[in-house]
Amino acid sequence: MTDNWEPVVIAYLCHFCSYSAADLAGSMRLEYAPNVRISKLMCTGKVDAQFILKAFEDGADAVMVSGCEEGDCHYLEGNLRAKKRIAHVKSLLKEVGLEPERVEMYNIGASDAPKFVRAVNEMTERARKLGPNPLKKKENTVPA
Amino acid sequence: MIIAERKPFDEIKQEILNYKKVLVLGCGTCVSVCMAGGEKEVELLATELRMAAKIAGKELVVDEMTVQRQCDKEYVEAVIEKAAQYDVVLSMACGAGVQFVAKTIEPAIVMPAVNTKFIGVCEAEGVWAERCRACGNCMLAEYGGICPVTMCSKGLLNGPCGGAKNDKCEASQEKDCAWVLIYNRLKAQGKLDNLRKFTGARNYTFQASPSKQVNEAYVRPELAVKK
Incomplete structure (x- = not known):
């Protein structure tokens, strides 16, 4: 399984900043790890611990949540709420027996496509170092 | 709740x-x-x-x-x-x-x-605080709506212990002194006279464990308690 294994990184991005940064990365023809699967939300304040646990239960190797820069949230403090929630999820992962480093919170402004690229590459590399999620079902393995 | x-x-x-x-x-x-x-x-x-x-x-x-x-x-x-x-x-x-x-x-x-x-209240998102010990004999009327049984670390009914510092409890600096709160509330209500009354020892029979409450008006006839 490890031979063909490529990490799957789930990214929850907010509509107003981080998703726009991802969009801009495309327009700028920036290259980043193809391992990321993006899910757009109106705000990272919507991210629930269950979204992230479920992603891991279904085999994700890493999850990144990215909102607006602190102080710039379109909904004022959704990203600050997400930050707290991610800290909580890290403790839940530890309880369960997964590495807390598999989840991370980022803040990426709409015009900061290079930061988005760095974040995706960083999470992909991190997942690669940590190895496959032990909960991954064999049939879910991503072909090389 | x-x-x-x-x-x-x-x-x-x-x-x-x-x-x-x-x-x-x-x-x-x-x-x-x-x-x-x-x-x-x-x-x-x-x-x-x-x-x-x-x-x-x-x-x-x-x-x-x-x-x-x-x-x-x-x-x-x-x-x-x-x-x-x-x-x-x-x-x-x-x-x-x-x-x-x-x-x-x-x-x-x-x-x-x-x-x-x-049994408590929600003070803010994610913060809950105790307000009632379910003592079975509510005395809130006398204390301006602040329960000394619950809010005073020592459960004193006739005034403060004297250990409060900067309005905080001597048992924990994080807790307000219930008697400072009661005094201020009664003062604002113009009911400081309440404090002149002496409250006798608590009657713990009100808190018999396990307690039971029956409202006869709602009990089905076949289950009604026979007197």
């Missing part, structure tokens, strides 16, 4: 160690509002248990169910049929709910997943 907090994950895992089919049963009232054992917390705990079991290579079926109230017969009876399919029911209700479910589905095994803490 009743405030509870989820037990440590390791303790919950230990409780269900010898079982293979678990029903995590939430309660949609108090513990739901204090985010300890409602539908959402049931979902989280069940997911955590499934994940931990899979990582440990253990076979474990964990399903979820939440009823409106685990302290109410009509809601708990709806659990009987479903619970019969599991080795253990992990109740996320307060202690009353756990006991009521255990009695209703007897002799099935019911385990608690939360620690019941107190």
Whole structure:
């Protein structure tokens, strides 16, 4: 399984900043790890611990949540709420027996496509170092 | 409402160690509002248990169910049929709910997943504070709506102990002195005279354990208490 294994990184991005940064990365023809699967939300304040646990239960190797820069949230403090929630999820992962480093919170402004690229590459590399999620079902393995 | 907090994950895992089919049963009232054992917390705990079991290579079926109230017969009876399919029911209700479910589905095994803490209020998002000890003889009328039984660390009924510093309790600097609060409230209400009254020793028979409350107006005739 490890031979063909490529990490799957789930990214929850907010509509107003981080998703726009991802969009801009495309327009700028920036290259980043193809391992990321993006899910757009109106705000990272919507991210629930269950979204992230479920992603891991279904085999994700890493999850990144990215909102607006602190102080710039379109909904004022959704990203600050997400930050707290991610800290909580890290403790839940530890309880369960997964590495807390598999989840991370980022803040990426709409015009900061290079930061988005760095974040995706960083999470992909991190997942690669940590190895496959032990909960991954064999049939879910991503072909090389 | 009743405030509870989820037990440590390791303790919950230990409780269900010898079982293979678990029903995590939430309660949609108090513990739901204090985010300890409602539908959402049931979902989280069940997911955590499934994940931990899979990582440990253990076979474990964990399903979820939440009823409106685990302290109410009509809601708990709806659990009987479903619970019969599991080795253990992990109740996320307060202690009353756990006991009521255990009695209703007897002799099935019911385990608690939360620690019941107190009767309290929600002060802010994620912050709950105790306000009532259920002493059975409410004296709030005398104390401007601040309960010395609950809010004073020593439960004093006739004035402060004298240990308060900067309006804080000598038992903990994080707690307000209940008697400073009572004095200020009564002063604002123009009822400082209340403090001249002497309150006798508390009558603990009001708090007989286990207590029971019957409202005859609502008791069905066949169940009515014969006098």
